[in-house]
Amino acid sequence: MKISVIGAGNVGATAANVLALKNFADEVVLLDIKEGVAEGKAMDMMQTAKMMHIDTKIVGITNDYSKTENSNIVIITSGIPRKPGMSRTDLIGVNSKIVKSVMDESLKHSPDAIFIIISNPVDTLTYLALKDSGLPRERVIGMSGLLDGSRFEYYLAQAIGCPVGDIDAMVIGAHGDLMVPLTRSATYKGVPVSEYLSEEKLAEIEHATQVGGGTLTKLLGTSAWYAPGTTAATMAEAIAKNTGKTLSCIALLDGEYGEKDVCAGVPVVLGKNGIEKILELPLSEKEKAMFQSSVDSAKDTNAKLKEALK
Numbered sequence: 404m405k406i407s408v409i410g411a412g413n414v415g416a417t418a419a420n421v422l423a424l425k426n427f428a429d430e431v432v433l434l435d436i437k438e439g440v441a442e443g444k445a446m447d448m449m450q451t452a453k454m455m456h457i458d459t460k461i462v463g464i465t466n467d468y469s470k471t472e473n474s475n476i477v478i479i480t481s482g483i484p485r486k487p488g489m490s491r492t493d494l495i496g497v498n499s500k501i502v503k504s505v506m507d508e509s510l511k512h513s514p515d516a517i518f519i520i521i522s523n524p525v526d527t528l529t530y531l532a533l534k535d536s537g538l539p540r541e542r543v544i545g546m547s548g549l550l551d552g553s554r555f556e557y558y559l560a561q562a563i564g565c566p567v568g569d570i571d572a573m574v575i576g577a578h579g580d581l582m583v584p585l586t587r588s589a590t591y592k593g594v595p596v597s598e599y600l601s602e603e604k605l606a607e608i609e610h611a612t613q614v615g616g617g618t619l620t621k622l623l624g625t626s627a628w629y630a631p632g633t634t635a636a637t638m639a640e641a642i643a644k645n646t647g648k649t650l651s652c653i654a655l656l657d658g659e660y661g662e663k664d665v666c667a668g669v670p671v672v673l674g675k676n677g678i679e680k681i682l683e684l685p686l687s688e689k690e691k692a693m694f695q696s697s698v699d700s701a702k703d704t705n706a707k708l709k710e711a712l713k
């Protein structure tokens with residue numbers, strides 16, 4: 404199993420490190436355009452190998468895609484992150500061009516790879532990567548729902564006062580402030596969280612989840628990386644190990660949830676072919692309306708692509 408991570412910044416380097424710690428890949432290649440940075444980070448990680456029981460070989464490279472040859476999975480994190488006060492959509496001008504060129508180069512060297520897109524605005528850049536490459540939707544997957552769900556679970560666990568591992572909750576929709584935390588089906592040890600938390604508290608948690616990335620951006624001065632990098636590695640693991648786990652991921656919708664020709668977060672069964680299946684949840688009328696508004700926001704961003712790529 405060979406996995407390439409394009410972009411050796413905060414998210415890319417974290418993804419590579421977590422992949423190495425998970426220890427299931429033969430090789431992880433970290434590539435960046437900044438001279439020496441990927442090499443340095445790979446060397447630094449390799450110097451933890453004995454202490455952390457890592458058998459995976461981590462290779463760093465400056466812009467030489469031949470080293471990514473025949474990757475099974477390519478994770479694209481290249482691009483600029485937002486700063487406090489910016490929206491993810493503000494990144495489209497710079498990042499659409501970067502993702503398009505990185506996708507083209509990666510595909511030349513790894514024609515059979517499954518692609519995980521991270522760069523923002525991620526729903527739209529997943530759509531771009533799909534359309535530009537002409538790959539089937541099974542092989543181009545965006546990362547966000549699992550991350551947003553982890554934030555939702557964190558906030559719920561904080562409020563209930565329990566370990567986060569005892570909470571199960573999911574977020575669907577586009578990766579923006581209109582994302583849809585599925586509170587109705589969120590549980591603490593199988594019991595609806597509404598048994599433990601008031602409507603007001605749950606509304607507060609939903610909002611905190613929706614703006615979770617922005618909150619971290621304000622605190623850090625740039626956007627988050629530990630949970631995003633870990634989420635990317637976890638998606639790659641589900642694909643590489645063919646687990647069939649259902650994770651919320653960004654997929655091209657083709658009639659599911661009444662939507663077509665748009666990428667947004669939905670529950671996806673991940674396996675050796677990438678997207679094995681999209682699960683259609685029985686949403687309430689309120690959830691359906693929220694999902695619709697969220698997907699409409701992704702469509703609005705998609706409409707900016709043509710101009711952005713000029």
Ligand SMILES: NC(=O)C1=CN([C@@H]2O[C@H](COP(=O)(O)OP(=O)(O)OC[C@H]3O[C@@H](n4cnc5c(N)ncnc54)[C@H](O)[C@@H]3O)[C@@H](O)[C@H]2O)C=CC1
Pocket residue numbers: 409410411412413414415434435436437480481482483484485494498501504505520521522523525546547550578625626627628631
């Ligand atoms: N989908 C999601 O949920 C999340 C998405 N993101 C997005 O991920 C992206 C990366 O974020 P960070 O790692 O924090 O940024 P960063 O600035 O730390 O790293 C980005 C790296 O990409 C590299 N890069 C730029 N152009 C490149 C190219 N053409 N080829 C190869 N590498 C190139 C830069 O040199 C830099 O090292 C941002 O767009 C951010 O918004 C971040 C967190 C979560």
Ligand SMILES: O=C([O-])CC(=O)C(=O)O
Pocket residue numbers: 484485491523550578615616617619620626627631
């Ligand atoms: O907030 C950002 O810009 C980065 C991101 O998508 C996240 O952490 O959710």
